[in-house]
Amino acid sequence: MNNPVPFEGLAIGGKRTASSDGKTTTVYNPATGAPIAEVAAATADDVDRAVCIAHERFSAGRWKEMRSRERGQLLQRIANLVRERAETLAQIESQNGGKPISAARGEIASVANTFEYYAGAVNKFFGQTIPVNANGTSLTFREPLGVCALIVPWNFPLVISAWKIAPALAMGNTVVLKPASVTPLSALALADLALEAGLPEGVLNVVPGAGSSVGSTLVTHPLVRKISFTGSTAVGTQVMKQAADGIKRVSLELGGKSANIVFADADLDTCVESSIFAVYDNAGQDCCSRSRIFVERPIYDEFVERFTARAKTLKVGDPADEATEMGPLITPQQRENVLGYIRSGDEEGATRLCGGEVPTDGPLARGNFLTPAVYVDVRTDMRIMREEIFGPVVCIMPFDGEDEAIRLANDTPYGLSGSLWTRDIGRALRVARAIETGMLSINSSSSVHIEAPFGGVKQSGIGREQGMVALEHYSEYKSVFIAND
Template sequence: MSKKMFINGEWVDSLTKETRQIINPFNQEVIAKVPEGNREDAKVAIEAARKAFDQGDWANTPANERGKIVYKIAQLIERDKAELAKLETLDTGKTLIESEADMDDIAEVFRYFAGLADKDGGEVIDSPIPNSDSIIVREPVGVCGQITPWNYPLLQAAWKIAPALAAGNTIVIKPSEITPLTTIKVTELMEEAGVPAGVANLVLGTGATVGAELSESNDVDLISFTGGIETGKKIMQAASNNVKNIALELGGKNPNLVFADADFETAVDQALNAVFFHAGQVCSAGARLLVEDSIHDEFVEALVERTKKIKLGNGLDASTQSGPLISAEHRAKVEKYVELGKEEGATLAVGGSRPEEDELQNGFFYLPTIFTNCTADMRIIQEEVFGPVLTVERFQSEEEVVSLANDTIYGLAGAVWTTDGLKAKRVASQLRMGTVWINDFHPYFAQAPWGGYKQSGIGRELGKPGLEEYTETKHIFTNLDPQPVHWFK
């Protein structure tokens, strides 16, 4: 299949006519050819978004009408769910059942923000000045540059597109250059739903070109990025060029705390899901497992036995439990961390290599891996591997495990497993993370804000805070009885 970019209401090739092949990480087959944009393409798209916003037609469209269009996008996603899910699986390698669940969540995100679009008409506040009115209103921030990652291409795009459009902004979205297909498809659905020309623009290309232009441009009012911490720092520096608003979600090294009184079987099962779901390529993956000393050995033994049974394969095969990593380059990164773990003195309990099955040799597969005897000073504990690698640490007290869990530069998410409700709340309150799950791992939904503490990012997506990220707050004061001041005689 051959696709194009979308700028100012038209489907276009890149200005240079350069293209990129999109491959299936399961077998490296070419599944699509797309334009390879650069800074000049980004500039054209930014100009279109700037003009569309400054003309005011979309921002001044009644909020309920904007909401109807955003809701229409949700309906179209539901209509085309099967096509979108297959594209996502081909693009990322994840299982089809996961992609189908993603599409349900994506449609719900658009429905949620469609419903919020007309729910904030402003706030009247008391004025200390007689005969005056004072109100606070929220207005769209303007032109929004949106850069999304390869692991959840459309889900992360939805978290940005839906609130931005509902609030009245114009957007230029840049999906990952290696997984753009579902974002292209949803751009088609936005056009079908009636989003006006110039309001939603799609530019394909690398972060070093298109992403850099979005981050640096004086005509972009907000940059929203989900991805790696080093890229996030560069975007933050570039955004200082015009002091634009920034919203960054930069991953995590998420601790999963298991106390001895937890439901053993459930905690084991969820620990596997926490780290090996989507081959560990999840920003909130529970890649750090901290187990109370008295159950540690039994817990690890159960984990290892279950891990050996995980079935790798084609995401389109219903029997597959985990697909490949996204690329050869990313697998090489994971392999380097595994070797580093060995060098640091961690014990390899299972995995640690590529699979041997013939049918998996053309894909970017890596065996689910567990390290034990890990300590907090190891790089495999402190740094985000972003693959199917679990590290296990021991703890003996509540105070110790809280200290260990907080001992990273990240603060995205974490979980606490215990049947003691008071202990669960006590520990959760001390964890420096944007999301803490108690006796669960991974659930998220449109109504609840998502984001991190510390270097996991700035700002929030989803929930009411996710809409507020795309607005500016304005105070409007009206003097109903203006009089001369006579300050200057």
């Protein structure tokens, strides 16, 4: 007889509960296809209850009127607990999301760092005193918004949750978080840790469920004052339209098709290795994935040879294995979506140098695995060059000179992230300023630094996560004028 998998309830008002209709969603390990949990599937009624409780906690005043230093101390306790339970959380993230355990540990460390950063930042975020004229002075205050609806994707479930939760709580808001229905486990675990740290009941609520019901109800709920959504551009467009009727504040972190520009004077040893993980980290399921590589023609052949050789040796395997470098895709459907792009690339005439194969024997055959693919002989009008694939697929194309590199990089409706490689700092800064993107790394593939703003331009979104600017997105200015007489 099969052992039953654990049940995970909704986190509403400080309690774990079943959904109002008793329905659940089975959560699977993408590396094995085995069920790992039954999770309560929130209904519209459950969402309404969570929002109403969050609104009551906000209106009661205890949380929003708490001294910022005290809220910071509470956030620090959450950070400390995340560090204490880091291995447990990493195992959850690895098993639920298919991440190599080494990568999952790094993500949990980032979660703790995020809460710690906002623990220290919140009491350093002030209003202003403005002498407006001889008759008086204006004071500005930063006030919390109210209930914040936070909707996060499945590719980095806990990291992105922390990016949103920590600044929202720091400013005195209350939160209803909707994790992706396929990866809800780490967010529910975080809700438990927050209560253990002393967060008042009902300040943080977690409602897993389908986007069509839970997400839509959250976005349109009249008591929700702020929506922060991370996901696809198509869904983000719908979120923005739905939020417009309620004149709600909206932050959107959406899709990407980032460019990686390699000039002839680049340090190829460092560049190739970094570029591999800029594409294949998290099996390519990353909005910042540098899936378009543009290489200056004099070194194009050498780069392609070295990159392809490394892609062929990338260890794809069991996420629990410490040596694994790339795990599975999140679901069978996601793998099928990526295979559709691979078929398209083949049919449109691109040359596939390696990868794009489904393991058919051994333990990998049970999971959603796919070998890393490399394409050359690509054109800018091909689907694999224009659309976000969200899988382990890269296109490599030559260029001649700065102007062409900039034109190719900007030939996309997206503008999230990117990289460029050169030893010429003057050229690096010229090109960086010319590329239409919210973030860009020079001689690096890293986009994420908790101290710096994270977000995109064009169809990659509006608003910013991380850094001090995130506190602005979770607060409102109030101006008070004081007359001198």
